[in-house]
Amino acid sequence: MHSNQTQIIQQRQSSLCILQRLVRVGSGVVINSLQKLLAQQSFNDAIYFGIDINIKALDVTLRTAIQNNCDVQVIQQSFCHNFTNLMKGSVDVFIFNPPYVVTPEDELMKAQQKRDIEASWAGGKDGIQVLMAFIPKAYEFLSEKGVFYLLLIEENLKILKRLGKLFDIVYLVKRECPGERQVILRLTKKQK
Amino acid sequence: MKLITHNILMCNKKGCTTNNFPLKLVATNWKDLDTENAQQYNPALLQRLCEKIEWNALRQTVSTLNWGVNLPEQLSAELVQDEAFLQDLHLLLVKRQIVEGQMVCPNCERVYEIKNGIPNMLLREDEV
Numbered sequence: 001m002h003s004n005q006t007q008i009i010q011q012r013q014s015s016l017c018i019l020q021r022l023v024r025v026g027s028g029v030v031i032n033s034l035q036k037l038l039a040q041q042s043f044n045d046a047i048y049f050g051i052d053i054n055i056k057a058l059d060v061t062l063r064t065a066i067q068n069n070c071d072v073q074v075i076q077q078s079f080c081h082n083f084t085n086l087m088k089g090s091v092d093v094f095i096f097n098p099p100y101v102v103t104p105e106d107e108l109m110k111a112q113q114k115r116d117i118e119a120s121w122a123g124g125k126d127g128i129q130v131l132m133a134f135i136p137k138a139y140e141f142l143s144e145k146g147v148f149y150l151l152l153i154e155e156n157l158k159i160l161k162r163l164g165k166l167f168d169i170v171y172l173v174k175r176e177c178p179g180e181r182q183v184i185l186r187l188t189k190k191q192k
Numbered sequence: 193m194k195l196i197t198h199n200i201l202m203c204n205k206k207g208c209t210t211n212n213f214p215l216k217l218v219a220t221n222w223k224d225l226d227t228e229n230a231q232q233y234n235p236a237l238l239q240r241l242c243e244k245i246e247w248n249a250l251r252q253t254v255s256t257l258n259w260g261v262n263l264p265e266q267l268s269a270e271l272v273q274d275e276a277f278l279q280d281l282h283l284l285l286v287k288r289q290i291v292e293g294q295m296v297c298p299n300c301e302r303v304y305e306i307k308n309g310i311p312n313m314l315l316r317e318d319e320v
């Protein structure tokens with residue numbers, strides 16, 4: 001990711017940033033990507049919340065953050081279920097790394113219930129079942145000028161139609177990783 | 193867990209829809225991050241947070257914690273320019289970490305544990 005992304009975020013005067021689901025299978029912790037996304041000094045310009053249902057993911061994130069001199073507030077919760085209404089329209093940066101691997105639906109249910117590390121990748125049909133449920137939430141909590149980064153694989157792109165109704169979409173990064181082609185989308189709310 | 197986190201969390205147990213914020217905070221163990229690890233003092237960020245924060249919830253919660261900090265009843269334009277006030281907020285919202293404790297719903301009394309600085313807001317299957 002590029003340094004001009006840092007500028008965009010700074011111009012938007014972010015104060016609340018949320019990282020949803022923290023561990024990415026194969027490529028480690030999402031905070032590492034975020035660190036590349038934001039210059040070190042901009043870590044002082046916002047409060048970062050990291051959310052995951054898996055306690056191991058949260059522990060790893062905390063440790064990684066400390067090693068990188070970052071400060072991330074981790075919360076063990078599902079989606080944004082426990083956020084107050086006050087948070088609606090207040091989140092300036094949302095980064096979501098949904099469980100995106102195409103799996104049978106029952107496998108997804110099991111993974112979510114067990115809240116195990118499988119929940120970090122099992123994505124159900126087209127790998128987008130968890131993401132589908134999350135899109136309206138993200139829209140609700142994002143501020144008017146907020147930016148929503150979405151980390152996906154190409155198999156998930158059926159979601160674009162749904163996303164396009166609510167957001168303007170920019171392809172930020174496409175990269176080949178062993179076994180999958182990753183895509184990062186940058187979404188902003190469609191201006192009414 | 194910081195107080196800023198407490199300020200955005202409510203109880204979400206099935207059927208619990210009113211008087212479910214702010215959660216009663218019990219801090220059994222807390223520490224202040226040293227300057228190296230904490231985010232730097234940033235008046236502009238604190239001023240932006242003042243616009244978003246649920247002030248009454250923060251003020252009430254701080255008054256129950258016996259931390260020796262008293263917050264004023266009302267936020268004002270003069271106050272958010274005041275250096276001493278912003279330094280207090282920096283301590284409360286940025287530096288201070290609750291390591292162990294509980295948050296209790298004022299309505300249904302559901303207890304949310306805080307362990308190793310991580311609040312657990314997950315509900316059991318029969319609670320959603």
Ligand SMILES: [Zn+2]
Pocket residue numbers: 203204205208212297298299300301302
């Ligand atoms: Zn409750």
